C-alpha cells in the first residue's frame with residue numbers, strides 16, 4: 001500500500017499508538033496518552049510498548065501479532081492492581097507499522113448485556129416482515145446505546161437514501177420517510193463502510209487529539225479513533241447530531257443501507273455495546289435478506305403458478321389470442337401493469353390499456369433493431385428513452401419488453417405497460433444546499449419533489465419472472481403452432497387418401513355396376529396368363545352378353561336397362577368364388593375370369609350363371625333376362641387378345657344358336 005497522508009486528527013475516547021513493525025518502540029502516541037492511561041512520556045527517551053502495557057502484555061501482543069495482520073480478538077488489561085480501571089486493546093498492522101488502539105472500559109454488567117442481546121436476537125430471528133424487523137432493530141439499538149434517534153437508511157439503485165425505520169427521540173426531529181440525495185453518500189464513503197462497517201463519533205465538537213511526535217507516515221485510515229473529516233462534521237451538525245454511531249447493512253450486492261444513531265449531546269458507546277449492536281445489525285440484515293428472498297421466491301412461485309396454467313394449456317394447445325384473453329388479468333396483476341401485448345408474426349394481441357397497433361408496431365421494430373440480446377428491455381420513462389421518446393404512447397410511462405425466441409430467425413415479444421406513477425419525495429437535504437448548511441427540521445415545502453413522467457420501477461425479480469413467463473409462452477405458442485400444423489397435415493392427408501381412393505375407383509371400377517372395368521379385368525387376365533405360363537395352371541374366361549338388351553332399353557327405358565346391368569353384376573359377383581373376378585367388358589358385355597378352372601369347371605360355372613340370371617327378377621320388368629355365354633379355356637401360347645377372341649366367337653355362336661345358351665370355344669387349329 002502506498003504511503004498516503006491521512007487525516008491525522010483523532011477522537012479522544014481512546015489512545016492510539018503507532019509502533020515499529022516489531023511492536024516494540026512507540027513511534028508516536030495520541031496526545032491524550034497521559035490523561036487517559038496515566039503514562040508519562042519520558043523527557044528525552046524512547047517510549048516502549050512495555051512502558052504502557054507492562055512487560056507481559058506487550059510480549060503477548062508481539063507474540064499474537066507475529067505472522068498475523070491483526071490480533072485475533074481484543075485484549076483487556078488493568079494498568080495496576082490498585083486501579084480498577086480496565087482497558088480494551090486492539091492492534092493491527094498497517095504498512096510497516098503496528099497501530100494499537102486502547103479504550104477504557106466501564107463496568108457494564110456483561111452478563112446482563114449478553115442476556116439482553118440474546119433476547120433481542122431471538123426477536124429479530126422471529127420477525128416475519130421487513131418493517132417489523134427494522135422497527136424492532138432500531139428500538140433495540142436505541143435501548144442498548146441510549147442514542148436519541150436511531151434510523152435505518154436504505155439505498156435505492158441510484159444510491160439515494162430513504163429513511164425506512166426510526167426509533168425517534170425527544171431531542172432530535174424525526175427523519176422517517178425522508179430522502180437523502182446520493183451526493184450525501186459519495187462512493188469513497190460507501191467503500192469505507194464496506195471495509196469498516198462501524199463508525200463512532202463520540203462528540204463532533206470535541207477538540208481532536210493529534211499524534212506526538214507528528215507522524216505523517218502513519219496510515220490511520222482504518223483506525224476506529226480517527227476524527228471525522230470536516231465535511232462529515234458539518235453534515236452531522238446539520239442533522240443536529242453531536243454523538244453518532246453508524247453501521248453498514250451489507251446486502252448481497254453491496255451496501256443495502258446504513259443504521260444511524262444520533263444524539264444531541266456527546267455520546268460514548270462502550271466496546272461491548274458496540275459489538276452487541278453490530279451483531280444485532282448483522283443478524284437483522286441476514287434476516288431481512290432471507291425475508292426478501294422468501295418474498296421474491298413467493299412472487300416467482302405465483303408467476304410459476306400462472307405458468308402452470310399455460311403449461312396445462314400445452315396439452316390442449318390454445319391459440320395465442322385465447323391464451324392472452326385467459327391470462328392477461330393475472331399477468332397484469334403480477335407485473336403491476338395496466339396493459340399487455342403479445343406481438344406475434346407481425347400482429348399484436350392486446351389486453352388492458354395498450355398503445356395503438358401502429359405505435360406497438362413501431363416500438364417492436366425499434367426493439368428488433370436496437371435490442372439484439374435475449375434478455376428483457378425495460379424503461380420507466382418511455383418519453384425520455386432514446387428508443388421510445390418519439391413514439392406516440394400517451395397513456396404509457398413504463399414498458400417491459402421480453403423477446404420470445406420462436407426460432408433462430410424470428411422473435412415474438414411480450415410487452416407490459418405501466419402508467420405514470422406520480423410520487424412526492426421528501427428530500428431531507430438537497431445537494432445544492434450542502435455548501436450553505438441548513439438545520440435539519442421537518443422538511444420544508446421547497447424540499448418536496450413531485451416525481452412525474454415515471455412509472456413504478458421494474459424490479460429485478462419482476463424482470464426475472466417476465467423472462468420465465470416469456471419462455472413458457474414461447475413453448476405454449478410453439479405447441480399451438482405444431483398442433484395446428486399437425487391438424488392441417490392430417491386434413492391434407494385425409495383429402496389425399498380420399499382423392500387416391502376416388503382415383504383408384506375411377507381407374508379400376510366401372511362407375512355403373514361397381515365391378516372391375518375393362519382396363520382392370522384386362523390387367524387381371526394378363527397376370528393370370530403369366531401365372532398360367534409359368535405354372536401351367538389353367539384358367540377360363542366366360543364372356544357373356546345380355547340378350548336383346550336393346551329391346552329392354554327401348555321398351556322400358558335406359559334406366560331400367562341400367563338396373564338390369566347392376567342387378568346382373570350383383571348376382572354374378574355374389575355367385576363367384578373369392579378367387580374369380582367379374583369385369584364389365586363394355587356395353588352389356590361382361591367377363592368372368594375363373595382361375596384354376598379346366599373346361600368342365602368353366603362350363604359348369606357358365607351353366608350355373610346362365611340359369612341363375614334367367615331367374616333374375618327386375619322391378620318394372622316383366623320379361624326374363626337371359627345371357628349368352630362363350631367359354632374359352634387357356635391354351636398354351638394364348639394372349640389376352642386370343643383367349644378373349646375365342647370366347648367372343650363362342651358367345652356369338654351362343655347368340656346365333658338361339659340365345660340363353662353356353663357355347664364352348666373351339667380348340668385353336670394351329671398352336672398360337
Ligand SMILES: Nc1nc2c(ncn2[C@@H]2O[C@H](COP(=O)(O)OP(=O)(O)OP(=O)(O)O)[C@@H](O)[C@H]2O)c(=O)[nH]1
Pocket residue numbers: 512545546547548549550551553557558559560561562565586587588655659
Ligand atoms: N341402359 C344401358 N344400355 C346400354 C349400356 N351400354 C350399352 N347399352 C345398350 O345396349 C344395347 C345393345 O344392343 P345390341 O348390341 O343391339 O344387342 P342386343 O339388343 O342385346 O341384342 P343381342 O346382343 O343380339 O341379344 C344398345 O342399345 C346399347 O345402347 C348401358 O350402360 N346402359
